[in-house]
Amino acid sequence: MTGYDIIGDVHGCASLLTRLMGRLGYRVGESGAYEQPGRQVVFVGDLVDRGGEQLQVLETVKRMVDSGSAQIVMGNHEFNAVAYDTEHPDRPGEHLRPRSEKNTNQHRAFLDQVDGEARAGYLKWFAAMPLWLDLGDIRVVHACWHEPSMRVVEEALGSNRFSAREQFVRASDTEDPLYEAIEVLLKGPEIDLAKHRLEPYYDKDGHPRSRARVAWWRENATTLRQLAVLDGNFRTASGEAYPELPDVTVDPAESSYTYRGDVPVFYGHYWRSGSPEAGSDYTRRSACVDFSAVKTGNLVAYRWDGEDEIRPGHYVLSA
Numbered sequence: 001m002t003g004y005d006i007i008g009d010v011h012g013c014a015s016l017l018t019r020l021m022g023r024l025g026y027r028v029g030e031s032g033a034y035e036q037p038g039r040q041v042v043f044v045g046d047l048v049d050r051g052g053e054q055l056q057v058l059e060t061v062k063r064m065v066d067s068g069s070a071q072i073v074m075g076n077h078e079f080n081a082v083a084y085d086t087e088h089p090d091r092p093g094e095h096l097r098p099r100s101e102k103n104t105n106q107h108r109a110f111l112d113q114v115d116g117e118a119r120a121g122y123l124k125w126f127a128a129m130p131l132w133l134d135l136g137d138i139r140v141v142h143a144c145w146h147e148p149s150m151r152v153v154e155e156a157l158g159s160n161r162f163s164a165r166e167q168f169v170r171a172s173d174t175e176d177p178l179y180e181a182i183e184v185l186l187k188g189p190e191i192d193l194a195k196h197r198l199e200p201y202y203d204k205d206g207h208p209r210s211r212a213r214v215a216w217w218r219e220n221a222t223t224l225r226q227l228a229v230l231d232g233n234f235r236t237a238s239g240e241a242y243p244e245l246p247d248v249t250v251d252p253a254e255s256s257y258t259y260r261g262d263v264p265v266f267y268g269h270y271w272r273s274g275s276p277e278a279g280s281d282y283t284r285r286s287a288c289v290d291f292s293a294v295k296t297g298n299l300v301a302y303r304w305d306g307e308d309e310i311r312p313g314h315y316v317l318s319a
Protein backbone atom coordinates (compact mmCIF):
# COMPACT_ATOMS: atom_id res chain seq x y z
CA MET A 1 0.00 0.00 0.00
CA THR A 2 1.46 3.40 -0.92
CA GLY A 3 -1.09 5.60 0.74
CA TYR A 4 -3.99 5.82 3.16
CA ASP A 5 -6.97 8.15 3.15
CA ILE A 6 -8.27 8.49 6.70
CA ILE A 7 -11.93 9.52 6.78
CA GLY A 8 -13.69 11.16 9.74
CA ASP A 9 -16.97 10.29 11.49
CA VAL A 10 -19.58 9.83 8.72
CA HIS A 11 -22.66 9.79 11.02
CA GLY A 12 -25.01 8.61 8.31
CA CYS A 13 -24.08 11.23 5.67
CA ALA A 14 -23.94 9.04 2.55
CA SER A 15 -24.10 11.90 0.05
CA LEU A 16 -21.10 13.61 1.64
CA LEU A 17 -19.24 10.30 1.61
CA THR A 18 -19.94 9.87 -2.11
CA ARG A 19 -18.66 13.36 -2.81
CA LEU A 20 -15.54 12.85 -0.69
CA MET A 21 -14.73 9.52 -2.37
CA GLY A 22 -14.83 11.33 -5.70
CA ARG A 23 -12.52 14.09 -4.46
CA LEU A 24 -10.08 11.51 -3.18
CA GLY A 25 -10.06 9.78 -6.58
CA TYR A 26 -11.92 6.55 -5.69
CA ARG A 27 -14.14 4.88 -8.30
CA VAL A 28 -16.60 2.01 -8.01
CA GLY A 29 -14.80 -1.12 -9.22
CA GLU A 30 -16.03 -4.50 -10.44
CA SER A 31 -16.67 -5.69 -6.91
CA GLY A 32 -19.15 -2.83 -6.49
CA ALA A 33 -16.90 -1.16 -3.90
CA TYR A 34 -14.99 2.12 -4.14
CA GLU A 35 -11.35 1.48 -4.84
CA GLN A 36 -8.16 3.17 -5.97
CA PRO A 37 -4.99 1.36 -6.96
CA GLY A 38 -2.28 1.65 -4.31
CA ARG A 39 -4.51 3.36 -1.78
CA GLN A 40 -6.76 2.28 1.06
CA VAL A 41 -9.34 4.16 3.13
CA VAL A 42 -9.28 3.95 6.91
CA PHE A 43 -12.53 4.95 8.63
CA VAL A 44 -12.24 6.24 12.21
CA GLY A 45 -15.66 4.85 13.28
CA ASP A 46 -19.04 6.46 14.08
CA LEU A 47 -20.60 5.54 10.75
CA VAL A 48 -24.03 5.73 12.39
CA ASP A 49 -26.03 8.05 14.67
CA ARG A 50 -27.78 11.29 13.73
CA GLY A 51 -27.68 11.44 9.89
CA GLY A 52 -30.49 10.34 7.56
CA GLU A 53 -28.63 7.91 5.26
CA GLN A 54 -27.21 5.42 7.76
CA LEU A 55 -28.12 2.23 5.90
CA GLN A 56 -26.53 3.52 2.71
CA VAL A 57 -23.35 4.47 4.60
CA LEU A 58 -23.16 0.99 6.14
CA GLU A 59 -23.65 -0.71 2.76
CA THR A 60 -20.96 1.44 1.11
CA VAL A 61 -18.38 1.09 3.88
CA LYS A 62 -18.89 -2.61 4.59
CA ARG A 63 -18.54 -3.38 0.90
CA MET A 64 -15.19 -1.54 0.91
CA VAL A 65 -13.95 -3.30 4.04
CA ASP A 66 -15.04 -6.71 2.66
CA SER A 67 -13.28 -6.08 -0.66
CA GLY A 68 -10.10 -4.87 1.05
CA SER A 69 -10.22 -1.27 -0.16
CA ALA A 70 -10.89 0.02 3.37
CA GLN A 71 -10.26 -0.71 7.02
CA ILE A 72 -12.20 0.63 10.00
CA VAL A 73 -11.90 1.06 13.75
CA MET A 74 -14.86 1.02 16.15
CA GLY A 75 -16.43 4.31 17.28
CA ASN A 76 -18.37 4.87 20.48
CA HIS A 77 -21.63 4.75 18.51
CA GLU A 78 -20.88 1.29 17.14
CA PHE A 79 -20.02 0.17 20.68
CA ASN A 80 -23.22 1.74 22.04
CA ALA A 81 -25.34 0.10 19.34
CA VAL A 82 -24.00 -3.34 20.30
CA ALA A 83 -24.47 -2.66 24.03
CA TYR A 84 -28.02 -1.39 23.46
CA ASP A 85 -28.82 -4.59 21.58
CA THR A 86 -27.19 -7.02 24.03
CA GLU A 87 -29.17 -8.45 26.91
CA HIS A 88 -27.36 -8.84 30.22
CA PRO A 89 -26.80 -12.60 30.73
CA ASP A 90 -27.61 -12.43 34.48
CA ARG A 91 -30.41 -9.85 34.33
CA PRO A 92 -33.06 -10.89 31.80
CA GLY A 93 -34.83 -7.94 30.20
CA GLU A 94 -31.93 -5.58 30.97
CA HIS A 95 -29.49 -4.52 28.30
CA LEU A 96 -25.82 -3.61 28.59
CA ARG A 97 -26.72 -0.09 27.53
CA PRO A 98 -29.94 0.58 29.43
CA ARG A 99 -32.97 1.16 27.20
CA SER A 100 -33.85 4.37 29.00
CA GLU A 101 -35.93 7.00 27.25
CA LYS A 102 -32.81 9.15 26.83
CA ASN A 103 -30.69 6.35 25.33
CA THR A 104 -33.53 5.18 23.09
CA ASN A 105 -34.15 8.70 21.78
CA GLN A 106 -30.43 9.18 21.08
CA HIS A 107 -30.40 5.90 19.23
CA ARG A 108 -33.70 6.45 17.39
CA ALA A 109 -32.29 7.39 13.98
CA PHE A 110 -30.30 4.14 13.80
CA LEU A 111 -33.20 1.98 15.04
CA ASP A 112 -35.59 3.57 12.52
CA GLN A 113 -33.25 3.38 9.54
CA VAL A 114 -31.51 0.06 10.09
CA ASP A 115 -34.03 -2.67 10.74
CA GLY A 116 -34.57 -6.40 10.93
CA GLU A 117 -32.00 -8.75 9.44
CA ALA A 118 -29.85 -5.90 8.15
CA ARG A 119 -29.55 -4.55 11.68
CA ALA A 120 -28.55 -7.93 13.09
CA GLY A 121 -25.89 -8.31 10.40
CA TYR A 122 -24.41 -4.86 10.92
CA LEU A 123 -24.38 -5.24 14.71
CA LYS A 124 -22.35 -8.41 14.29
CA TRP A 125 -19.96 -6.47 12.08
CA PHE A 126 -19.73 -3.59 14.60
CA ALA A 127 -18.98 -5.99 17.45
CA ALA A 128 -15.91 -7.38 15.70
CA MET A 129 -14.35 -4.08 14.60
CA PRO A 130 -10.83 -3.46 15.88
CA LEU A 131 -10.56 -0.80 18.59
CA TRP A 132 -7.41 0.65 17.05
CA LEU A 133 -5.14 0.01 14.09
CA ASP A 134 -1.36 0.23 14.18
CA LEU A 135 -0.43 0.16 10.48
CA GLY A 136 3.27 0.71 11.09
CA ASP A 137 3.64 4.15 9.48
CA ILE A 138 0.35 5.49 10.81
CA ARG A 139 -1.94 4.79 13.75
CA VAL A 140 -5.72 5.14 13.86
CA VAL A 141 -8.15 5.20 16.79
CA HIS A 142 -11.60 6.71 17.28
CA ALA A 143 -10.86 9.10 20.17
CA CYS A 144 -7.50 8.64 21.94
CA TRP A 145 -4.31 6.69 21.32
CA HIS A 146 -3.37 5.55 24.82
CA GLU A 147 -1.10 2.56 25.19
CA PRO A 148 -1.82 1.77 28.87
CA SER A 149 -5.53 1.45 27.94
CA MET A 150 -4.60 -0.74 24.96
CA ARG A 151 -2.68 -3.07 27.26
CA VAL A 152 -5.78 -3.40 29.48
CA VAL A 153 -7.86 -4.25 26.39
CA GLU A 154 -5.36 -6.83 25.12
CA GLU A 155 -5.22 -8.42 28.55
CA ALA A 156 -9.02 -8.72 28.65
CA LEU A 157 -9.79 -9.53 25.02
CA GLY A 158 -6.60 -11.28 23.94
CA SER A 159 -6.36 -8.87 20.97
CA ASN A 160 -7.51 -5.42 19.81
CA ARG A 161 -11.11 -6.54 19.19
CA PHE A 162 -14.06 -8.07 20.99
CA SER A 163 -14.84 -11.72 20.31
CA ALA A 164 -17.42 -12.71 22.94
CA ARG A 165 -20.53 -11.32 24.61
CA GLU A 166 -18.91 -11.79 28.01
CA GLN A 167 -16.31 -9.19 27.01
CA PHE A 168 -19.02 -6.62 26.24
CA VAL A 169 -20.54 -7.40 29.64
CA ARG A 170 -17.21 -6.55 31.30
CA ALA A 171 -16.78 -3.42 29.16
CA SER A 172 -20.20 -2.20 30.34
CA ASP A 173 -19.43 -2.71 34.04
CA THR A 174 -18.15 0.60 35.43
CA GLU A 175 -16.21 -1.31 38.13
CA ASP A 176 -14.20 -3.27 35.57
CA PRO A 177 -10.88 -1.76 34.32
CA LEU A 178 -11.96 -2.70 30.78
CA TYR A 179 -14.78 -0.12 31.05
CA GLU A 180 -12.40 2.79 31.63
CA ALA A 181 -9.97 1.57 28.94
CA ILE A 182 -12.76 1.45 26.34
CA GLU A 183 -13.99 4.89 27.47
CA VAL A 184 -10.52 6.36 26.92
CA LEU A 185 -10.03 4.80 23.48
CA LEU A 186 -13.56 5.46 22.13
CA LYS A 187 -14.62 8.64 23.98
CA GLY A 188 -11.35 10.18 25.10
CA PRO A 189 -9.91 10.77 28.57
CA GLU A 190 -11.28 13.32 31.01
CA ILE A 191 -9.93 15.22 34.02
CA ASP A 192 -12.01 15.62 37.17
CA LEU A 193 -12.07 19.33 38.00
CA ALA A 194 -13.26 18.66 41.56
CA LYS A 195 -9.97 16.86 42.19
CA HIS A 196 -8.29 20.19 41.46
CA ARG A 197 -10.74 21.93 43.82
CA LEU A 198 -12.41 23.74 40.92
CA GLU A 199 -16.11 24.57 40.66
CA PRO A 200 -18.21 22.73 38.07
CA TYR A 201 -18.95 24.63 34.87
CA TYR A 202 -22.35 24.89 33.21
CA ASP A 203 -22.88 23.91 29.59
CA LYS A 204 -25.22 25.64 27.13
CA ASP A 205 -28.22 23.66 28.45
CA GLY A 206 -27.46 24.74 32.02
CA HIS A 207 -26.20 21.31 33.12
CA PRO A 208 -23.33 21.36 35.62
CA ARG A 209 -20.24 19.44 34.56
CA SER A 210 -17.23 18.62 36.66
CA ARG A 211 -15.15 16.83 34.05
CA ALA A 212 -13.05 18.38 31.29
CA ARG A 213 -11.71 16.68 28.20
CA VAL A 214 -8.00 15.99 28.07
CA ALA A 215 -6.27 17.49 25.03
CA TRP A 216 -4.08 14.41 24.70
CA TRP A 217 -2.94 15.54 21.23
CA ARG A 218 -1.20 18.68 22.54
CA GLU A 219 2.52 18.09 22.50
CA ASN A 220 4.42 18.90 25.69
CA ALA A 221 1.29 19.79 27.66
CA THR A 222 1.89 19.36 31.39
CA THR A 223 -0.32 21.86 33.22
CA LEU A 224 -4.05 21.79 33.80
CA ARG A 225 -4.52 24.84 31.57
CA GLN A 226 -2.68 23.15 28.71
CA LEU A 227 -4.29 19.73 29.17
CA ALA A 228 -7.95 20.39 29.89
CA VAL A 229 -10.63 21.50 27.43
CA LEU A 230 -14.05 22.63 28.65
CA ASP A 231 -16.97 21.79 26.36
CA GLY A 232 -19.18 24.33 24.72
CA ASN A 233 -20.31 27.68 26.06
CA PHE A 234 -19.19 27.23 29.65
CA ARG A 235 -20.26 29.45 32.51
CA THR A 236 -20.01 29.55 36.28
CA ALA A 237 -23.08 28.87 38.46
CA SER A 238 -23.79 32.62 38.53
CA GLY A 239 -23.68 32.84 34.73
CA GLU A 240 -20.31 34.52 34.33
CA ALA A 241 -17.60 33.33 31.96
CA TYR A 242 -15.73 30.41 33.52
CA PRO A 243 -12.24 31.59 34.55
CA GLU A 244 -9.17 30.30 32.76
CA LEU A 245 -7.93 27.07 34.32
CA PRO A 246 -4.91 27.38 36.62
CA ASP A 247 -1.46 26.78 35.17
CA VAL A 248 -0.65 24.06 37.75
CA THR A 249 1.20 20.86 36.97
CA VAL A 250 -1.07 17.81 37.06
CA ASP A 251 -0.17 14.39 38.43
CA PRO A 252 1.61 11.93 36.12
CA ALA A 253 -1.51 9.77 35.63
CA GLU A 254 -3.37 12.75 34.16
CA SER A 255 -0.54 13.78 31.84
CA SER A 256 0.06 10.15 30.77
CA TYR A 257 -2.50 10.65 27.99
CA THR A 258 -0.30 13.07 26.04
CA TYR A 259 0.72 11.47 22.75
CA ARG A 260 4.50 11.15 22.53
CA GLY A 261 4.80 8.69 19.63
CA ASP A 262 6.96 9.26 16.54
CA VAL A 263 4.29 7.84 14.24
CA PRO A 264 1.40 10.07 13.07
CA VAL A 265 -1.88 9.22 14.79
CA PHE A 266 -5.30 9.93 13.24
CA TYR A 267 -8.53 10.19 15.22
CA GLY A 268 -12.11 11.48 14.96
CA HIS A 269 -14.82 11.90 17.61
CA TYR A 270 -14.29 15.51 18.70
CA TRP A 271 -16.83 17.41 16.56
CA ARG A 272 -14.36 20.06 15.43
CA SER A 273 -15.72 22.97 13.41
CA GLY A 274 -14.38 25.18 10.66
CA SER A 275 -11.21 24.24 8.88
CA PRO A 276 -8.26 22.35 10.38
CA GLU A 277 -6.23 24.54 12.72
CA ALA A 278 -2.67 24.04 13.97
CA GLY A 279 -2.37 23.08 17.63
CA SER A 280 -6.01 22.16 18.21
CA ASP A 281 -6.88 20.00 15.18
CA TYR A 282 -3.43 18.86 14.13
CA THR A 283 0.10 18.78 15.50
CA ARG A 284 3.31 17.36 14.05
CA ARG A 285 2.21 13.81 14.92
CA SER A 286 -1.57 13.89 15.22
CA ALA A 287 -4.52 14.89 13.08
CA CYS A 288 -8.23 14.97 13.90
CA VAL A 289 -10.45 14.18 10.91
CA ASP A 290 -13.87 14.80 12.54
CA PHE A 291 -15.26 18.16 11.47
CA SER A 292 -18.91 17.48 12.39
CA ALA A 293 -20.11 16.27 8.97
CA VAL A 294 -23.73 15.94 10.07
CA LYS A 295 -23.82 19.52 11.42
CA THR A 296 -21.51 21.40 9.05
CA GLY A 297 -22.03 19.41 5.85
CA ASN A 298 -18.29 18.88 5.65
CA LEU A 299 -16.89 15.35 5.76
CA VAL A 300 -13.10 15.42 6.06
CA ALA A 301 -10.26 13.09 5.10
CA TYR A 302 -6.51 13.22 5.48
CA ARG A 303 -4.61 12.03 2.43
CA TRP A 304 -1.47 10.35 3.78
CA ASP A 305 1.38 9.83 1.33
CA GLY A 306 4.17 8.47 3.51
CA GLU A 307 5.03 11.58 5.54
CA ASP A 308 6.01 11.28 9.19
CA GLU A 309 4.88 14.83 10.01
CA ILE A 310 1.33 16.06 9.43
CA ARG A 311 0.96 18.37 6.44
CA PRO A 312 -2.18 20.51 6.70
CA GLY A 313 -2.36 20.70 2.89
CA HIS A 314 -3.19 16.98 2.94
CA TYR A 315 -6.62 17.53 4.46
CA VAL A 316 -9.35 16.95 1.85
CA LEU A 317 -12.82 18.39 2.48
CA SER A 318 -16.07 17.09 0.95
CA ALA A 319 -17.75 20.49 0.97
Ligand SMILES: [Mn+2]
Nearest residue numbers: 046075076269
Ligand atom coordinates in the same frame (compact mmCIF):
# COMPACT_ATOMS: atom_id res chain seq x y z
MN1 LIG B 1 -17.50 9.50 18.50
